[in-house]
Amino acid sequence: MADVIKKATREGFGSGLVKLGEKYDDFLVMDADLAAATKSGMFKKAFPDRFYNCGIAEQNMISIAAGVAATGKKVFASSFAMFAVGRAFEQIRNSVGYPHLNVKICATHAGISVGEDGATHQCNEDIALMRTIPGMVIINPADAVEAEKAVMALYDYDGPAYARFGRLAVPVIFDDDYKFEIGKSVELKEGNDITIIATGLMVAEALIAYDLLKKDGINARIINMATIKPLDNEAVIKAAKETGLIITAEEHSVIGGLGSAVSELLAEEYPTRVIKMGVHDEFGYSGPANALLDKFGLRGKDIAETAKKALGK
Numbered sequence: 001m002a003d004v005i006k007k008a009t010r011e012g013f014g015s016g017l018v019k020l021g022e023k024y025d026d027f028l029v030m031d032a033d034l035a036a037a038t039k040s041g042m043f044k045k046a047f048p049d050r051f052y053n054c055g056i057a058e059q060n061m062i063s064i065a066a067g068v069a070a071t072g073k074k075v076f077a078s079s080f081a082m083f084a085v086g087r088a089f090e091q092i093r094n095s096v097g098y099p100h101l102n103v104k105i106c107a108t109h110a111g112i113s114v115g116e117d118g119a120t121h122q123c124n125e126d127i128a129l130m131r132t133i134p135g136m137v138i139i140n141p142a143d144a145v146e147a148e149k150a151v152m153a154l155y156d157y158d159g160p161a162y163a164r165f166g167r168l169a170v171p172v173i174f175d176d177d178y179k180f181e182i183g184k185s186v187e188l189k190e191g192n193d194i195t196i197i198a199t200g201l202m203v204a205e206a207l208i209a210y211d212l213l214k215k216d217g218i219n220a221r222i223i224n225m226a227t228i229k230p231l232d233n234e235a236v237i238k239a240a241k242e243t244g245l246i247i248t249a250e251e252h253s254v255i256g257g258l259g260s261a262v263s264e265l266l267a268e269e270y271p272t273r274v275i276k277m278g279v280h281d282e283f284g285y286s287g288p289a290n291a292l293l294d295k296f297g298l299r300g301k302d303i304a305e306t307a308k309k310a311l312g313k
Contacts, residue, residue, distance in 0.1 A: 012147025014039030027074035081107035081123035111251035118286035128256025142203035149180035191219035208300025
């Protein structure tokens with residue numbers, strides 16, 4: 001694993017903005033005084049006349065973004081997930097979601113992998129909050145390549161969207177030829193014994209689980225669900241019918257996130273056993289990101305053990 005390239009998805013966010021800036025001039029980028037950390041600073045350096053630092057005032061930033069979007073321009077607004085979503089939820093709901101404006105809320109430092117910043121900054125509730133807003137698209141990329149592609153796809157999407165990026169460097173899974181499409185999942189590994197539907201940094205862990213299960217003669221289907229809303233319903237139902245057992249894996253609360261979205265769909269369309277792996281109704285802790293992923297059982301070996309137990313092996 002020493003030769004595996006690792007990059008944080010926030011890096012893909014920053015490079016995606018720059019590539020968009022080189023092609024289009026009809027959008028603005030805003031940040032809440034965290035441009036160096038969110039990587040929107042890459043756009044600031046390249047196109048300073050189209051970048052606005054709104055200061056440590058996330059609610060105001062979202063309101064400004066909504067006002068600009070109402071004039072016909074597209075806006076990418078960025079901050080840490082805890083602040084962009086948690087602090088500015090009312091503004092997102094009423095000023096962006098309700099009028100269905102072209103604001104892309106791009107939040108970094110999501111999940112427990114924020115690490116030493118601790119529970120106050122480890123936002124494990126953002127996907128759940130954004131799912132409740134009608135018409136809000138939600139994207140959680142697996143790696144830096146997918147993050148960059150997602151940013152560029154969001155430019156073409158007409159309406160409000162929430163994109164979630166991480167601080168921790170994670171394995172690069174895709175190459176530059178990868179095609180990202182909003183609302184479409186990607187089947188990374190074939191298998192008919194069990195399906196593992198993962199999102200964000202958990203996709204790399206699901207691939208580790210695949211290899212571990214393969215050694216035990218278990219063929220797992222691995223699905224990268226980068227778009228959580230709208231969910232790829234067809235892929236989920238197909239997996240349920242063909243494997244009969246699903247594990248969802250996310251670096252987010254099991255309440256209201258990917259696992260909930262999958263469970264809600266299958267409860268209505270094709271009742272299937274779903275095991276949700278994520279953060280179980282508790283706050284995070286301050287500590288090294290990788291140690292926290294171990295602590296919360298969000299590793300490939302944990303997914304593999306859960307799968308074997310579910311299959312009775």
